Amino acid sequence: xxxxxxxxxxxFDRSVHQVAPELIGATLLFNGAGGIIVEVEAYHHSExxxxxxxxxxxxNAVMFGPAGYAYVYRSYGIHWCVNFVCEHAGSASxxxxxxxxxxxxxxxxxxxxxxxxxxxxxxxxxxxxEALGITHAHNGLALDAAPFELRERTGxxxxxxxxxxxxxxxxxxxxxxxxxxxxxxxxxxxx
DNA sequence: TATGAGATCAACT
DNA sequence: GTTGATCTCATAC
Numbered sequence: 001x002x003x004x005x006x007x008x009x010x011x012f013d014r015s016v017h018q019v020a021p022e023l024i025g026a027t028l029l030f031n032g033a034g035g036i037i038v039e040v041e042a043y044h045h046s047e048x049x050x051x052x053x054x055x056x057x058x059x060n061a062v063m064f065g066p067a068g069y070a071y072v073y074r075s076y077g078i079h080w081c082v083n084f085v086c087e088h089a090g091s092a093s094x095x096x097x098x099x100x101x102x103x104x105x106x107x108x109x110x111x112x113x114x115x116x117x118x119x120x121x122x123x124x125x126x127x128x129x130e131a132l133g134i135t136h137a138h139n140g141l142a143l144d145a146a147p148f149e150l151r152e153r154t155g156x157x158x159x160x161x162x163x164x165x166x167x168x169x170x171x172x173x174x175x176x177x178x179x180x181x182x183x184x185x186x187x188x189x190x191x
Numbered sequence: 192t193a194t195g196a197g198a199t200c201a202a203c204t
Numbered sequence: 205g206t207t208g209a210t211c212t213c214a215t216a217c
Contacts, residue, residue, distance in 0.1 A: 041209070049209070051202095059201060076210045077199030083209090096209055126210045166209055186210095 007150040009068030012143065016042040016086040016093040021161070021177045023084070023095060025153030030132040031146075033105025035122065036153075037097065038182040041164045041175055043083070045092035048169040052092030062140045063092045070148065072129070072139040079126030082134050084143060098176075099123045101184040102131070124186040162189040 007026065012019055020042040028034045043050040051060045051073065062071040063085055071083040071094050083094035100122045102109055109121050109131040122128040129135070143150055158180035163171060165187055178189050 043209075051209080054203080057202070073209085074200055076208060077201085079210050081209060098209085124210070130211095164209075168208080 004151040004154050006144065007152055008144050009066070009142070011152075012067035012084060012086045013088065014067075014086065016044055016095055017175070019084070019086045020095045020175065021159045022153075024159045024177050024179050025155075025157040027103075027149075027151040027153075028097065028100055028132075029104060029149040029151075030134055030138075031105075032149075033108050033132050034100060034149075035103035036101040036179070037099075038101050038179040038184045039099035039186060040177050041096045041098055042177070043094055043096060043175070047173060049164065049167045049171075049173075050093070052094075056092075060092070063094050065089055065140075068143050070134075070138060070141045070143060072134060072136055074136065075126060080129040080135050081125040082129055082138075096125060097128055098125050099178075099182075099184050099186045100128060101179075101182060108133075119184060123184050127186075160189050 020040050023037050023040050026037050028037050045052040052063045056064050066089040067086050069085045071085055072080055075081045083096050085094045087093050102121045113121050113131050121131045160178050160180050161174050162176045164176045178185055
């Protein structure tokens with residue numbers, strides 16, 4: 001088994017459709033809390049579900065910058081959601097982190113989420129950011145430096161794809177990816 | 192198990 | 205004024 005390697009910015013400097021499935025099984029830590037990525041979705045500026053579809057605004061400015069940075073936005077006025085910016089600067093594409101399997105910093109995450117149920121810690125984009133302590137204060141941070149720590153996956157895994165969820169535009173694009181058989185998805189995959 | 196309301200903010204019409 | 209890449213809690217079946 002090879003030793004896990006850190007993900008560098010160059011990892012993200014490719015098509016979102018290459019990066020998103022490769023993030024499944026990778027490890028995401030934020031200030032030492034986190035775990036294994038089990039669910040993500042890809043967003044590309046060419047389709048209307050993406051925040052960048054209608055051009056640059058103060059909120060989505062990070063998406064228009066170089067790959068390898070975090071785009072954090074407020075969702076439904078309450079939650080925070082975190083994306084990893086991909087492709088070249090200006091392409092405005094990103095991968096939304098939707099669920100992780102908690103493995104490190106469990107006590108901290110249980111305290112932040114106020115639940116004893118491990119499946120409710122990080123199974124959903126809003127839950128994930130609350131458990132890891134990610135907020136708007138972290139918008140624009142580099143992904144290859146503290147407090148982020150991203151490690152390449154090791155070993156063979158199976159990735160499943162399906163339709164994105166929680167959106168009303170471009171619902172037909174199968175750009176949701178998951179770790180096959182994981183118990184920590186926010187919702188089941190159809191296929 | 193399923194549906195509905197409330198929380199509350201940035202962008203857009 | 206409305207909508208949305210959401211979650212929780214309450215109430216109903």
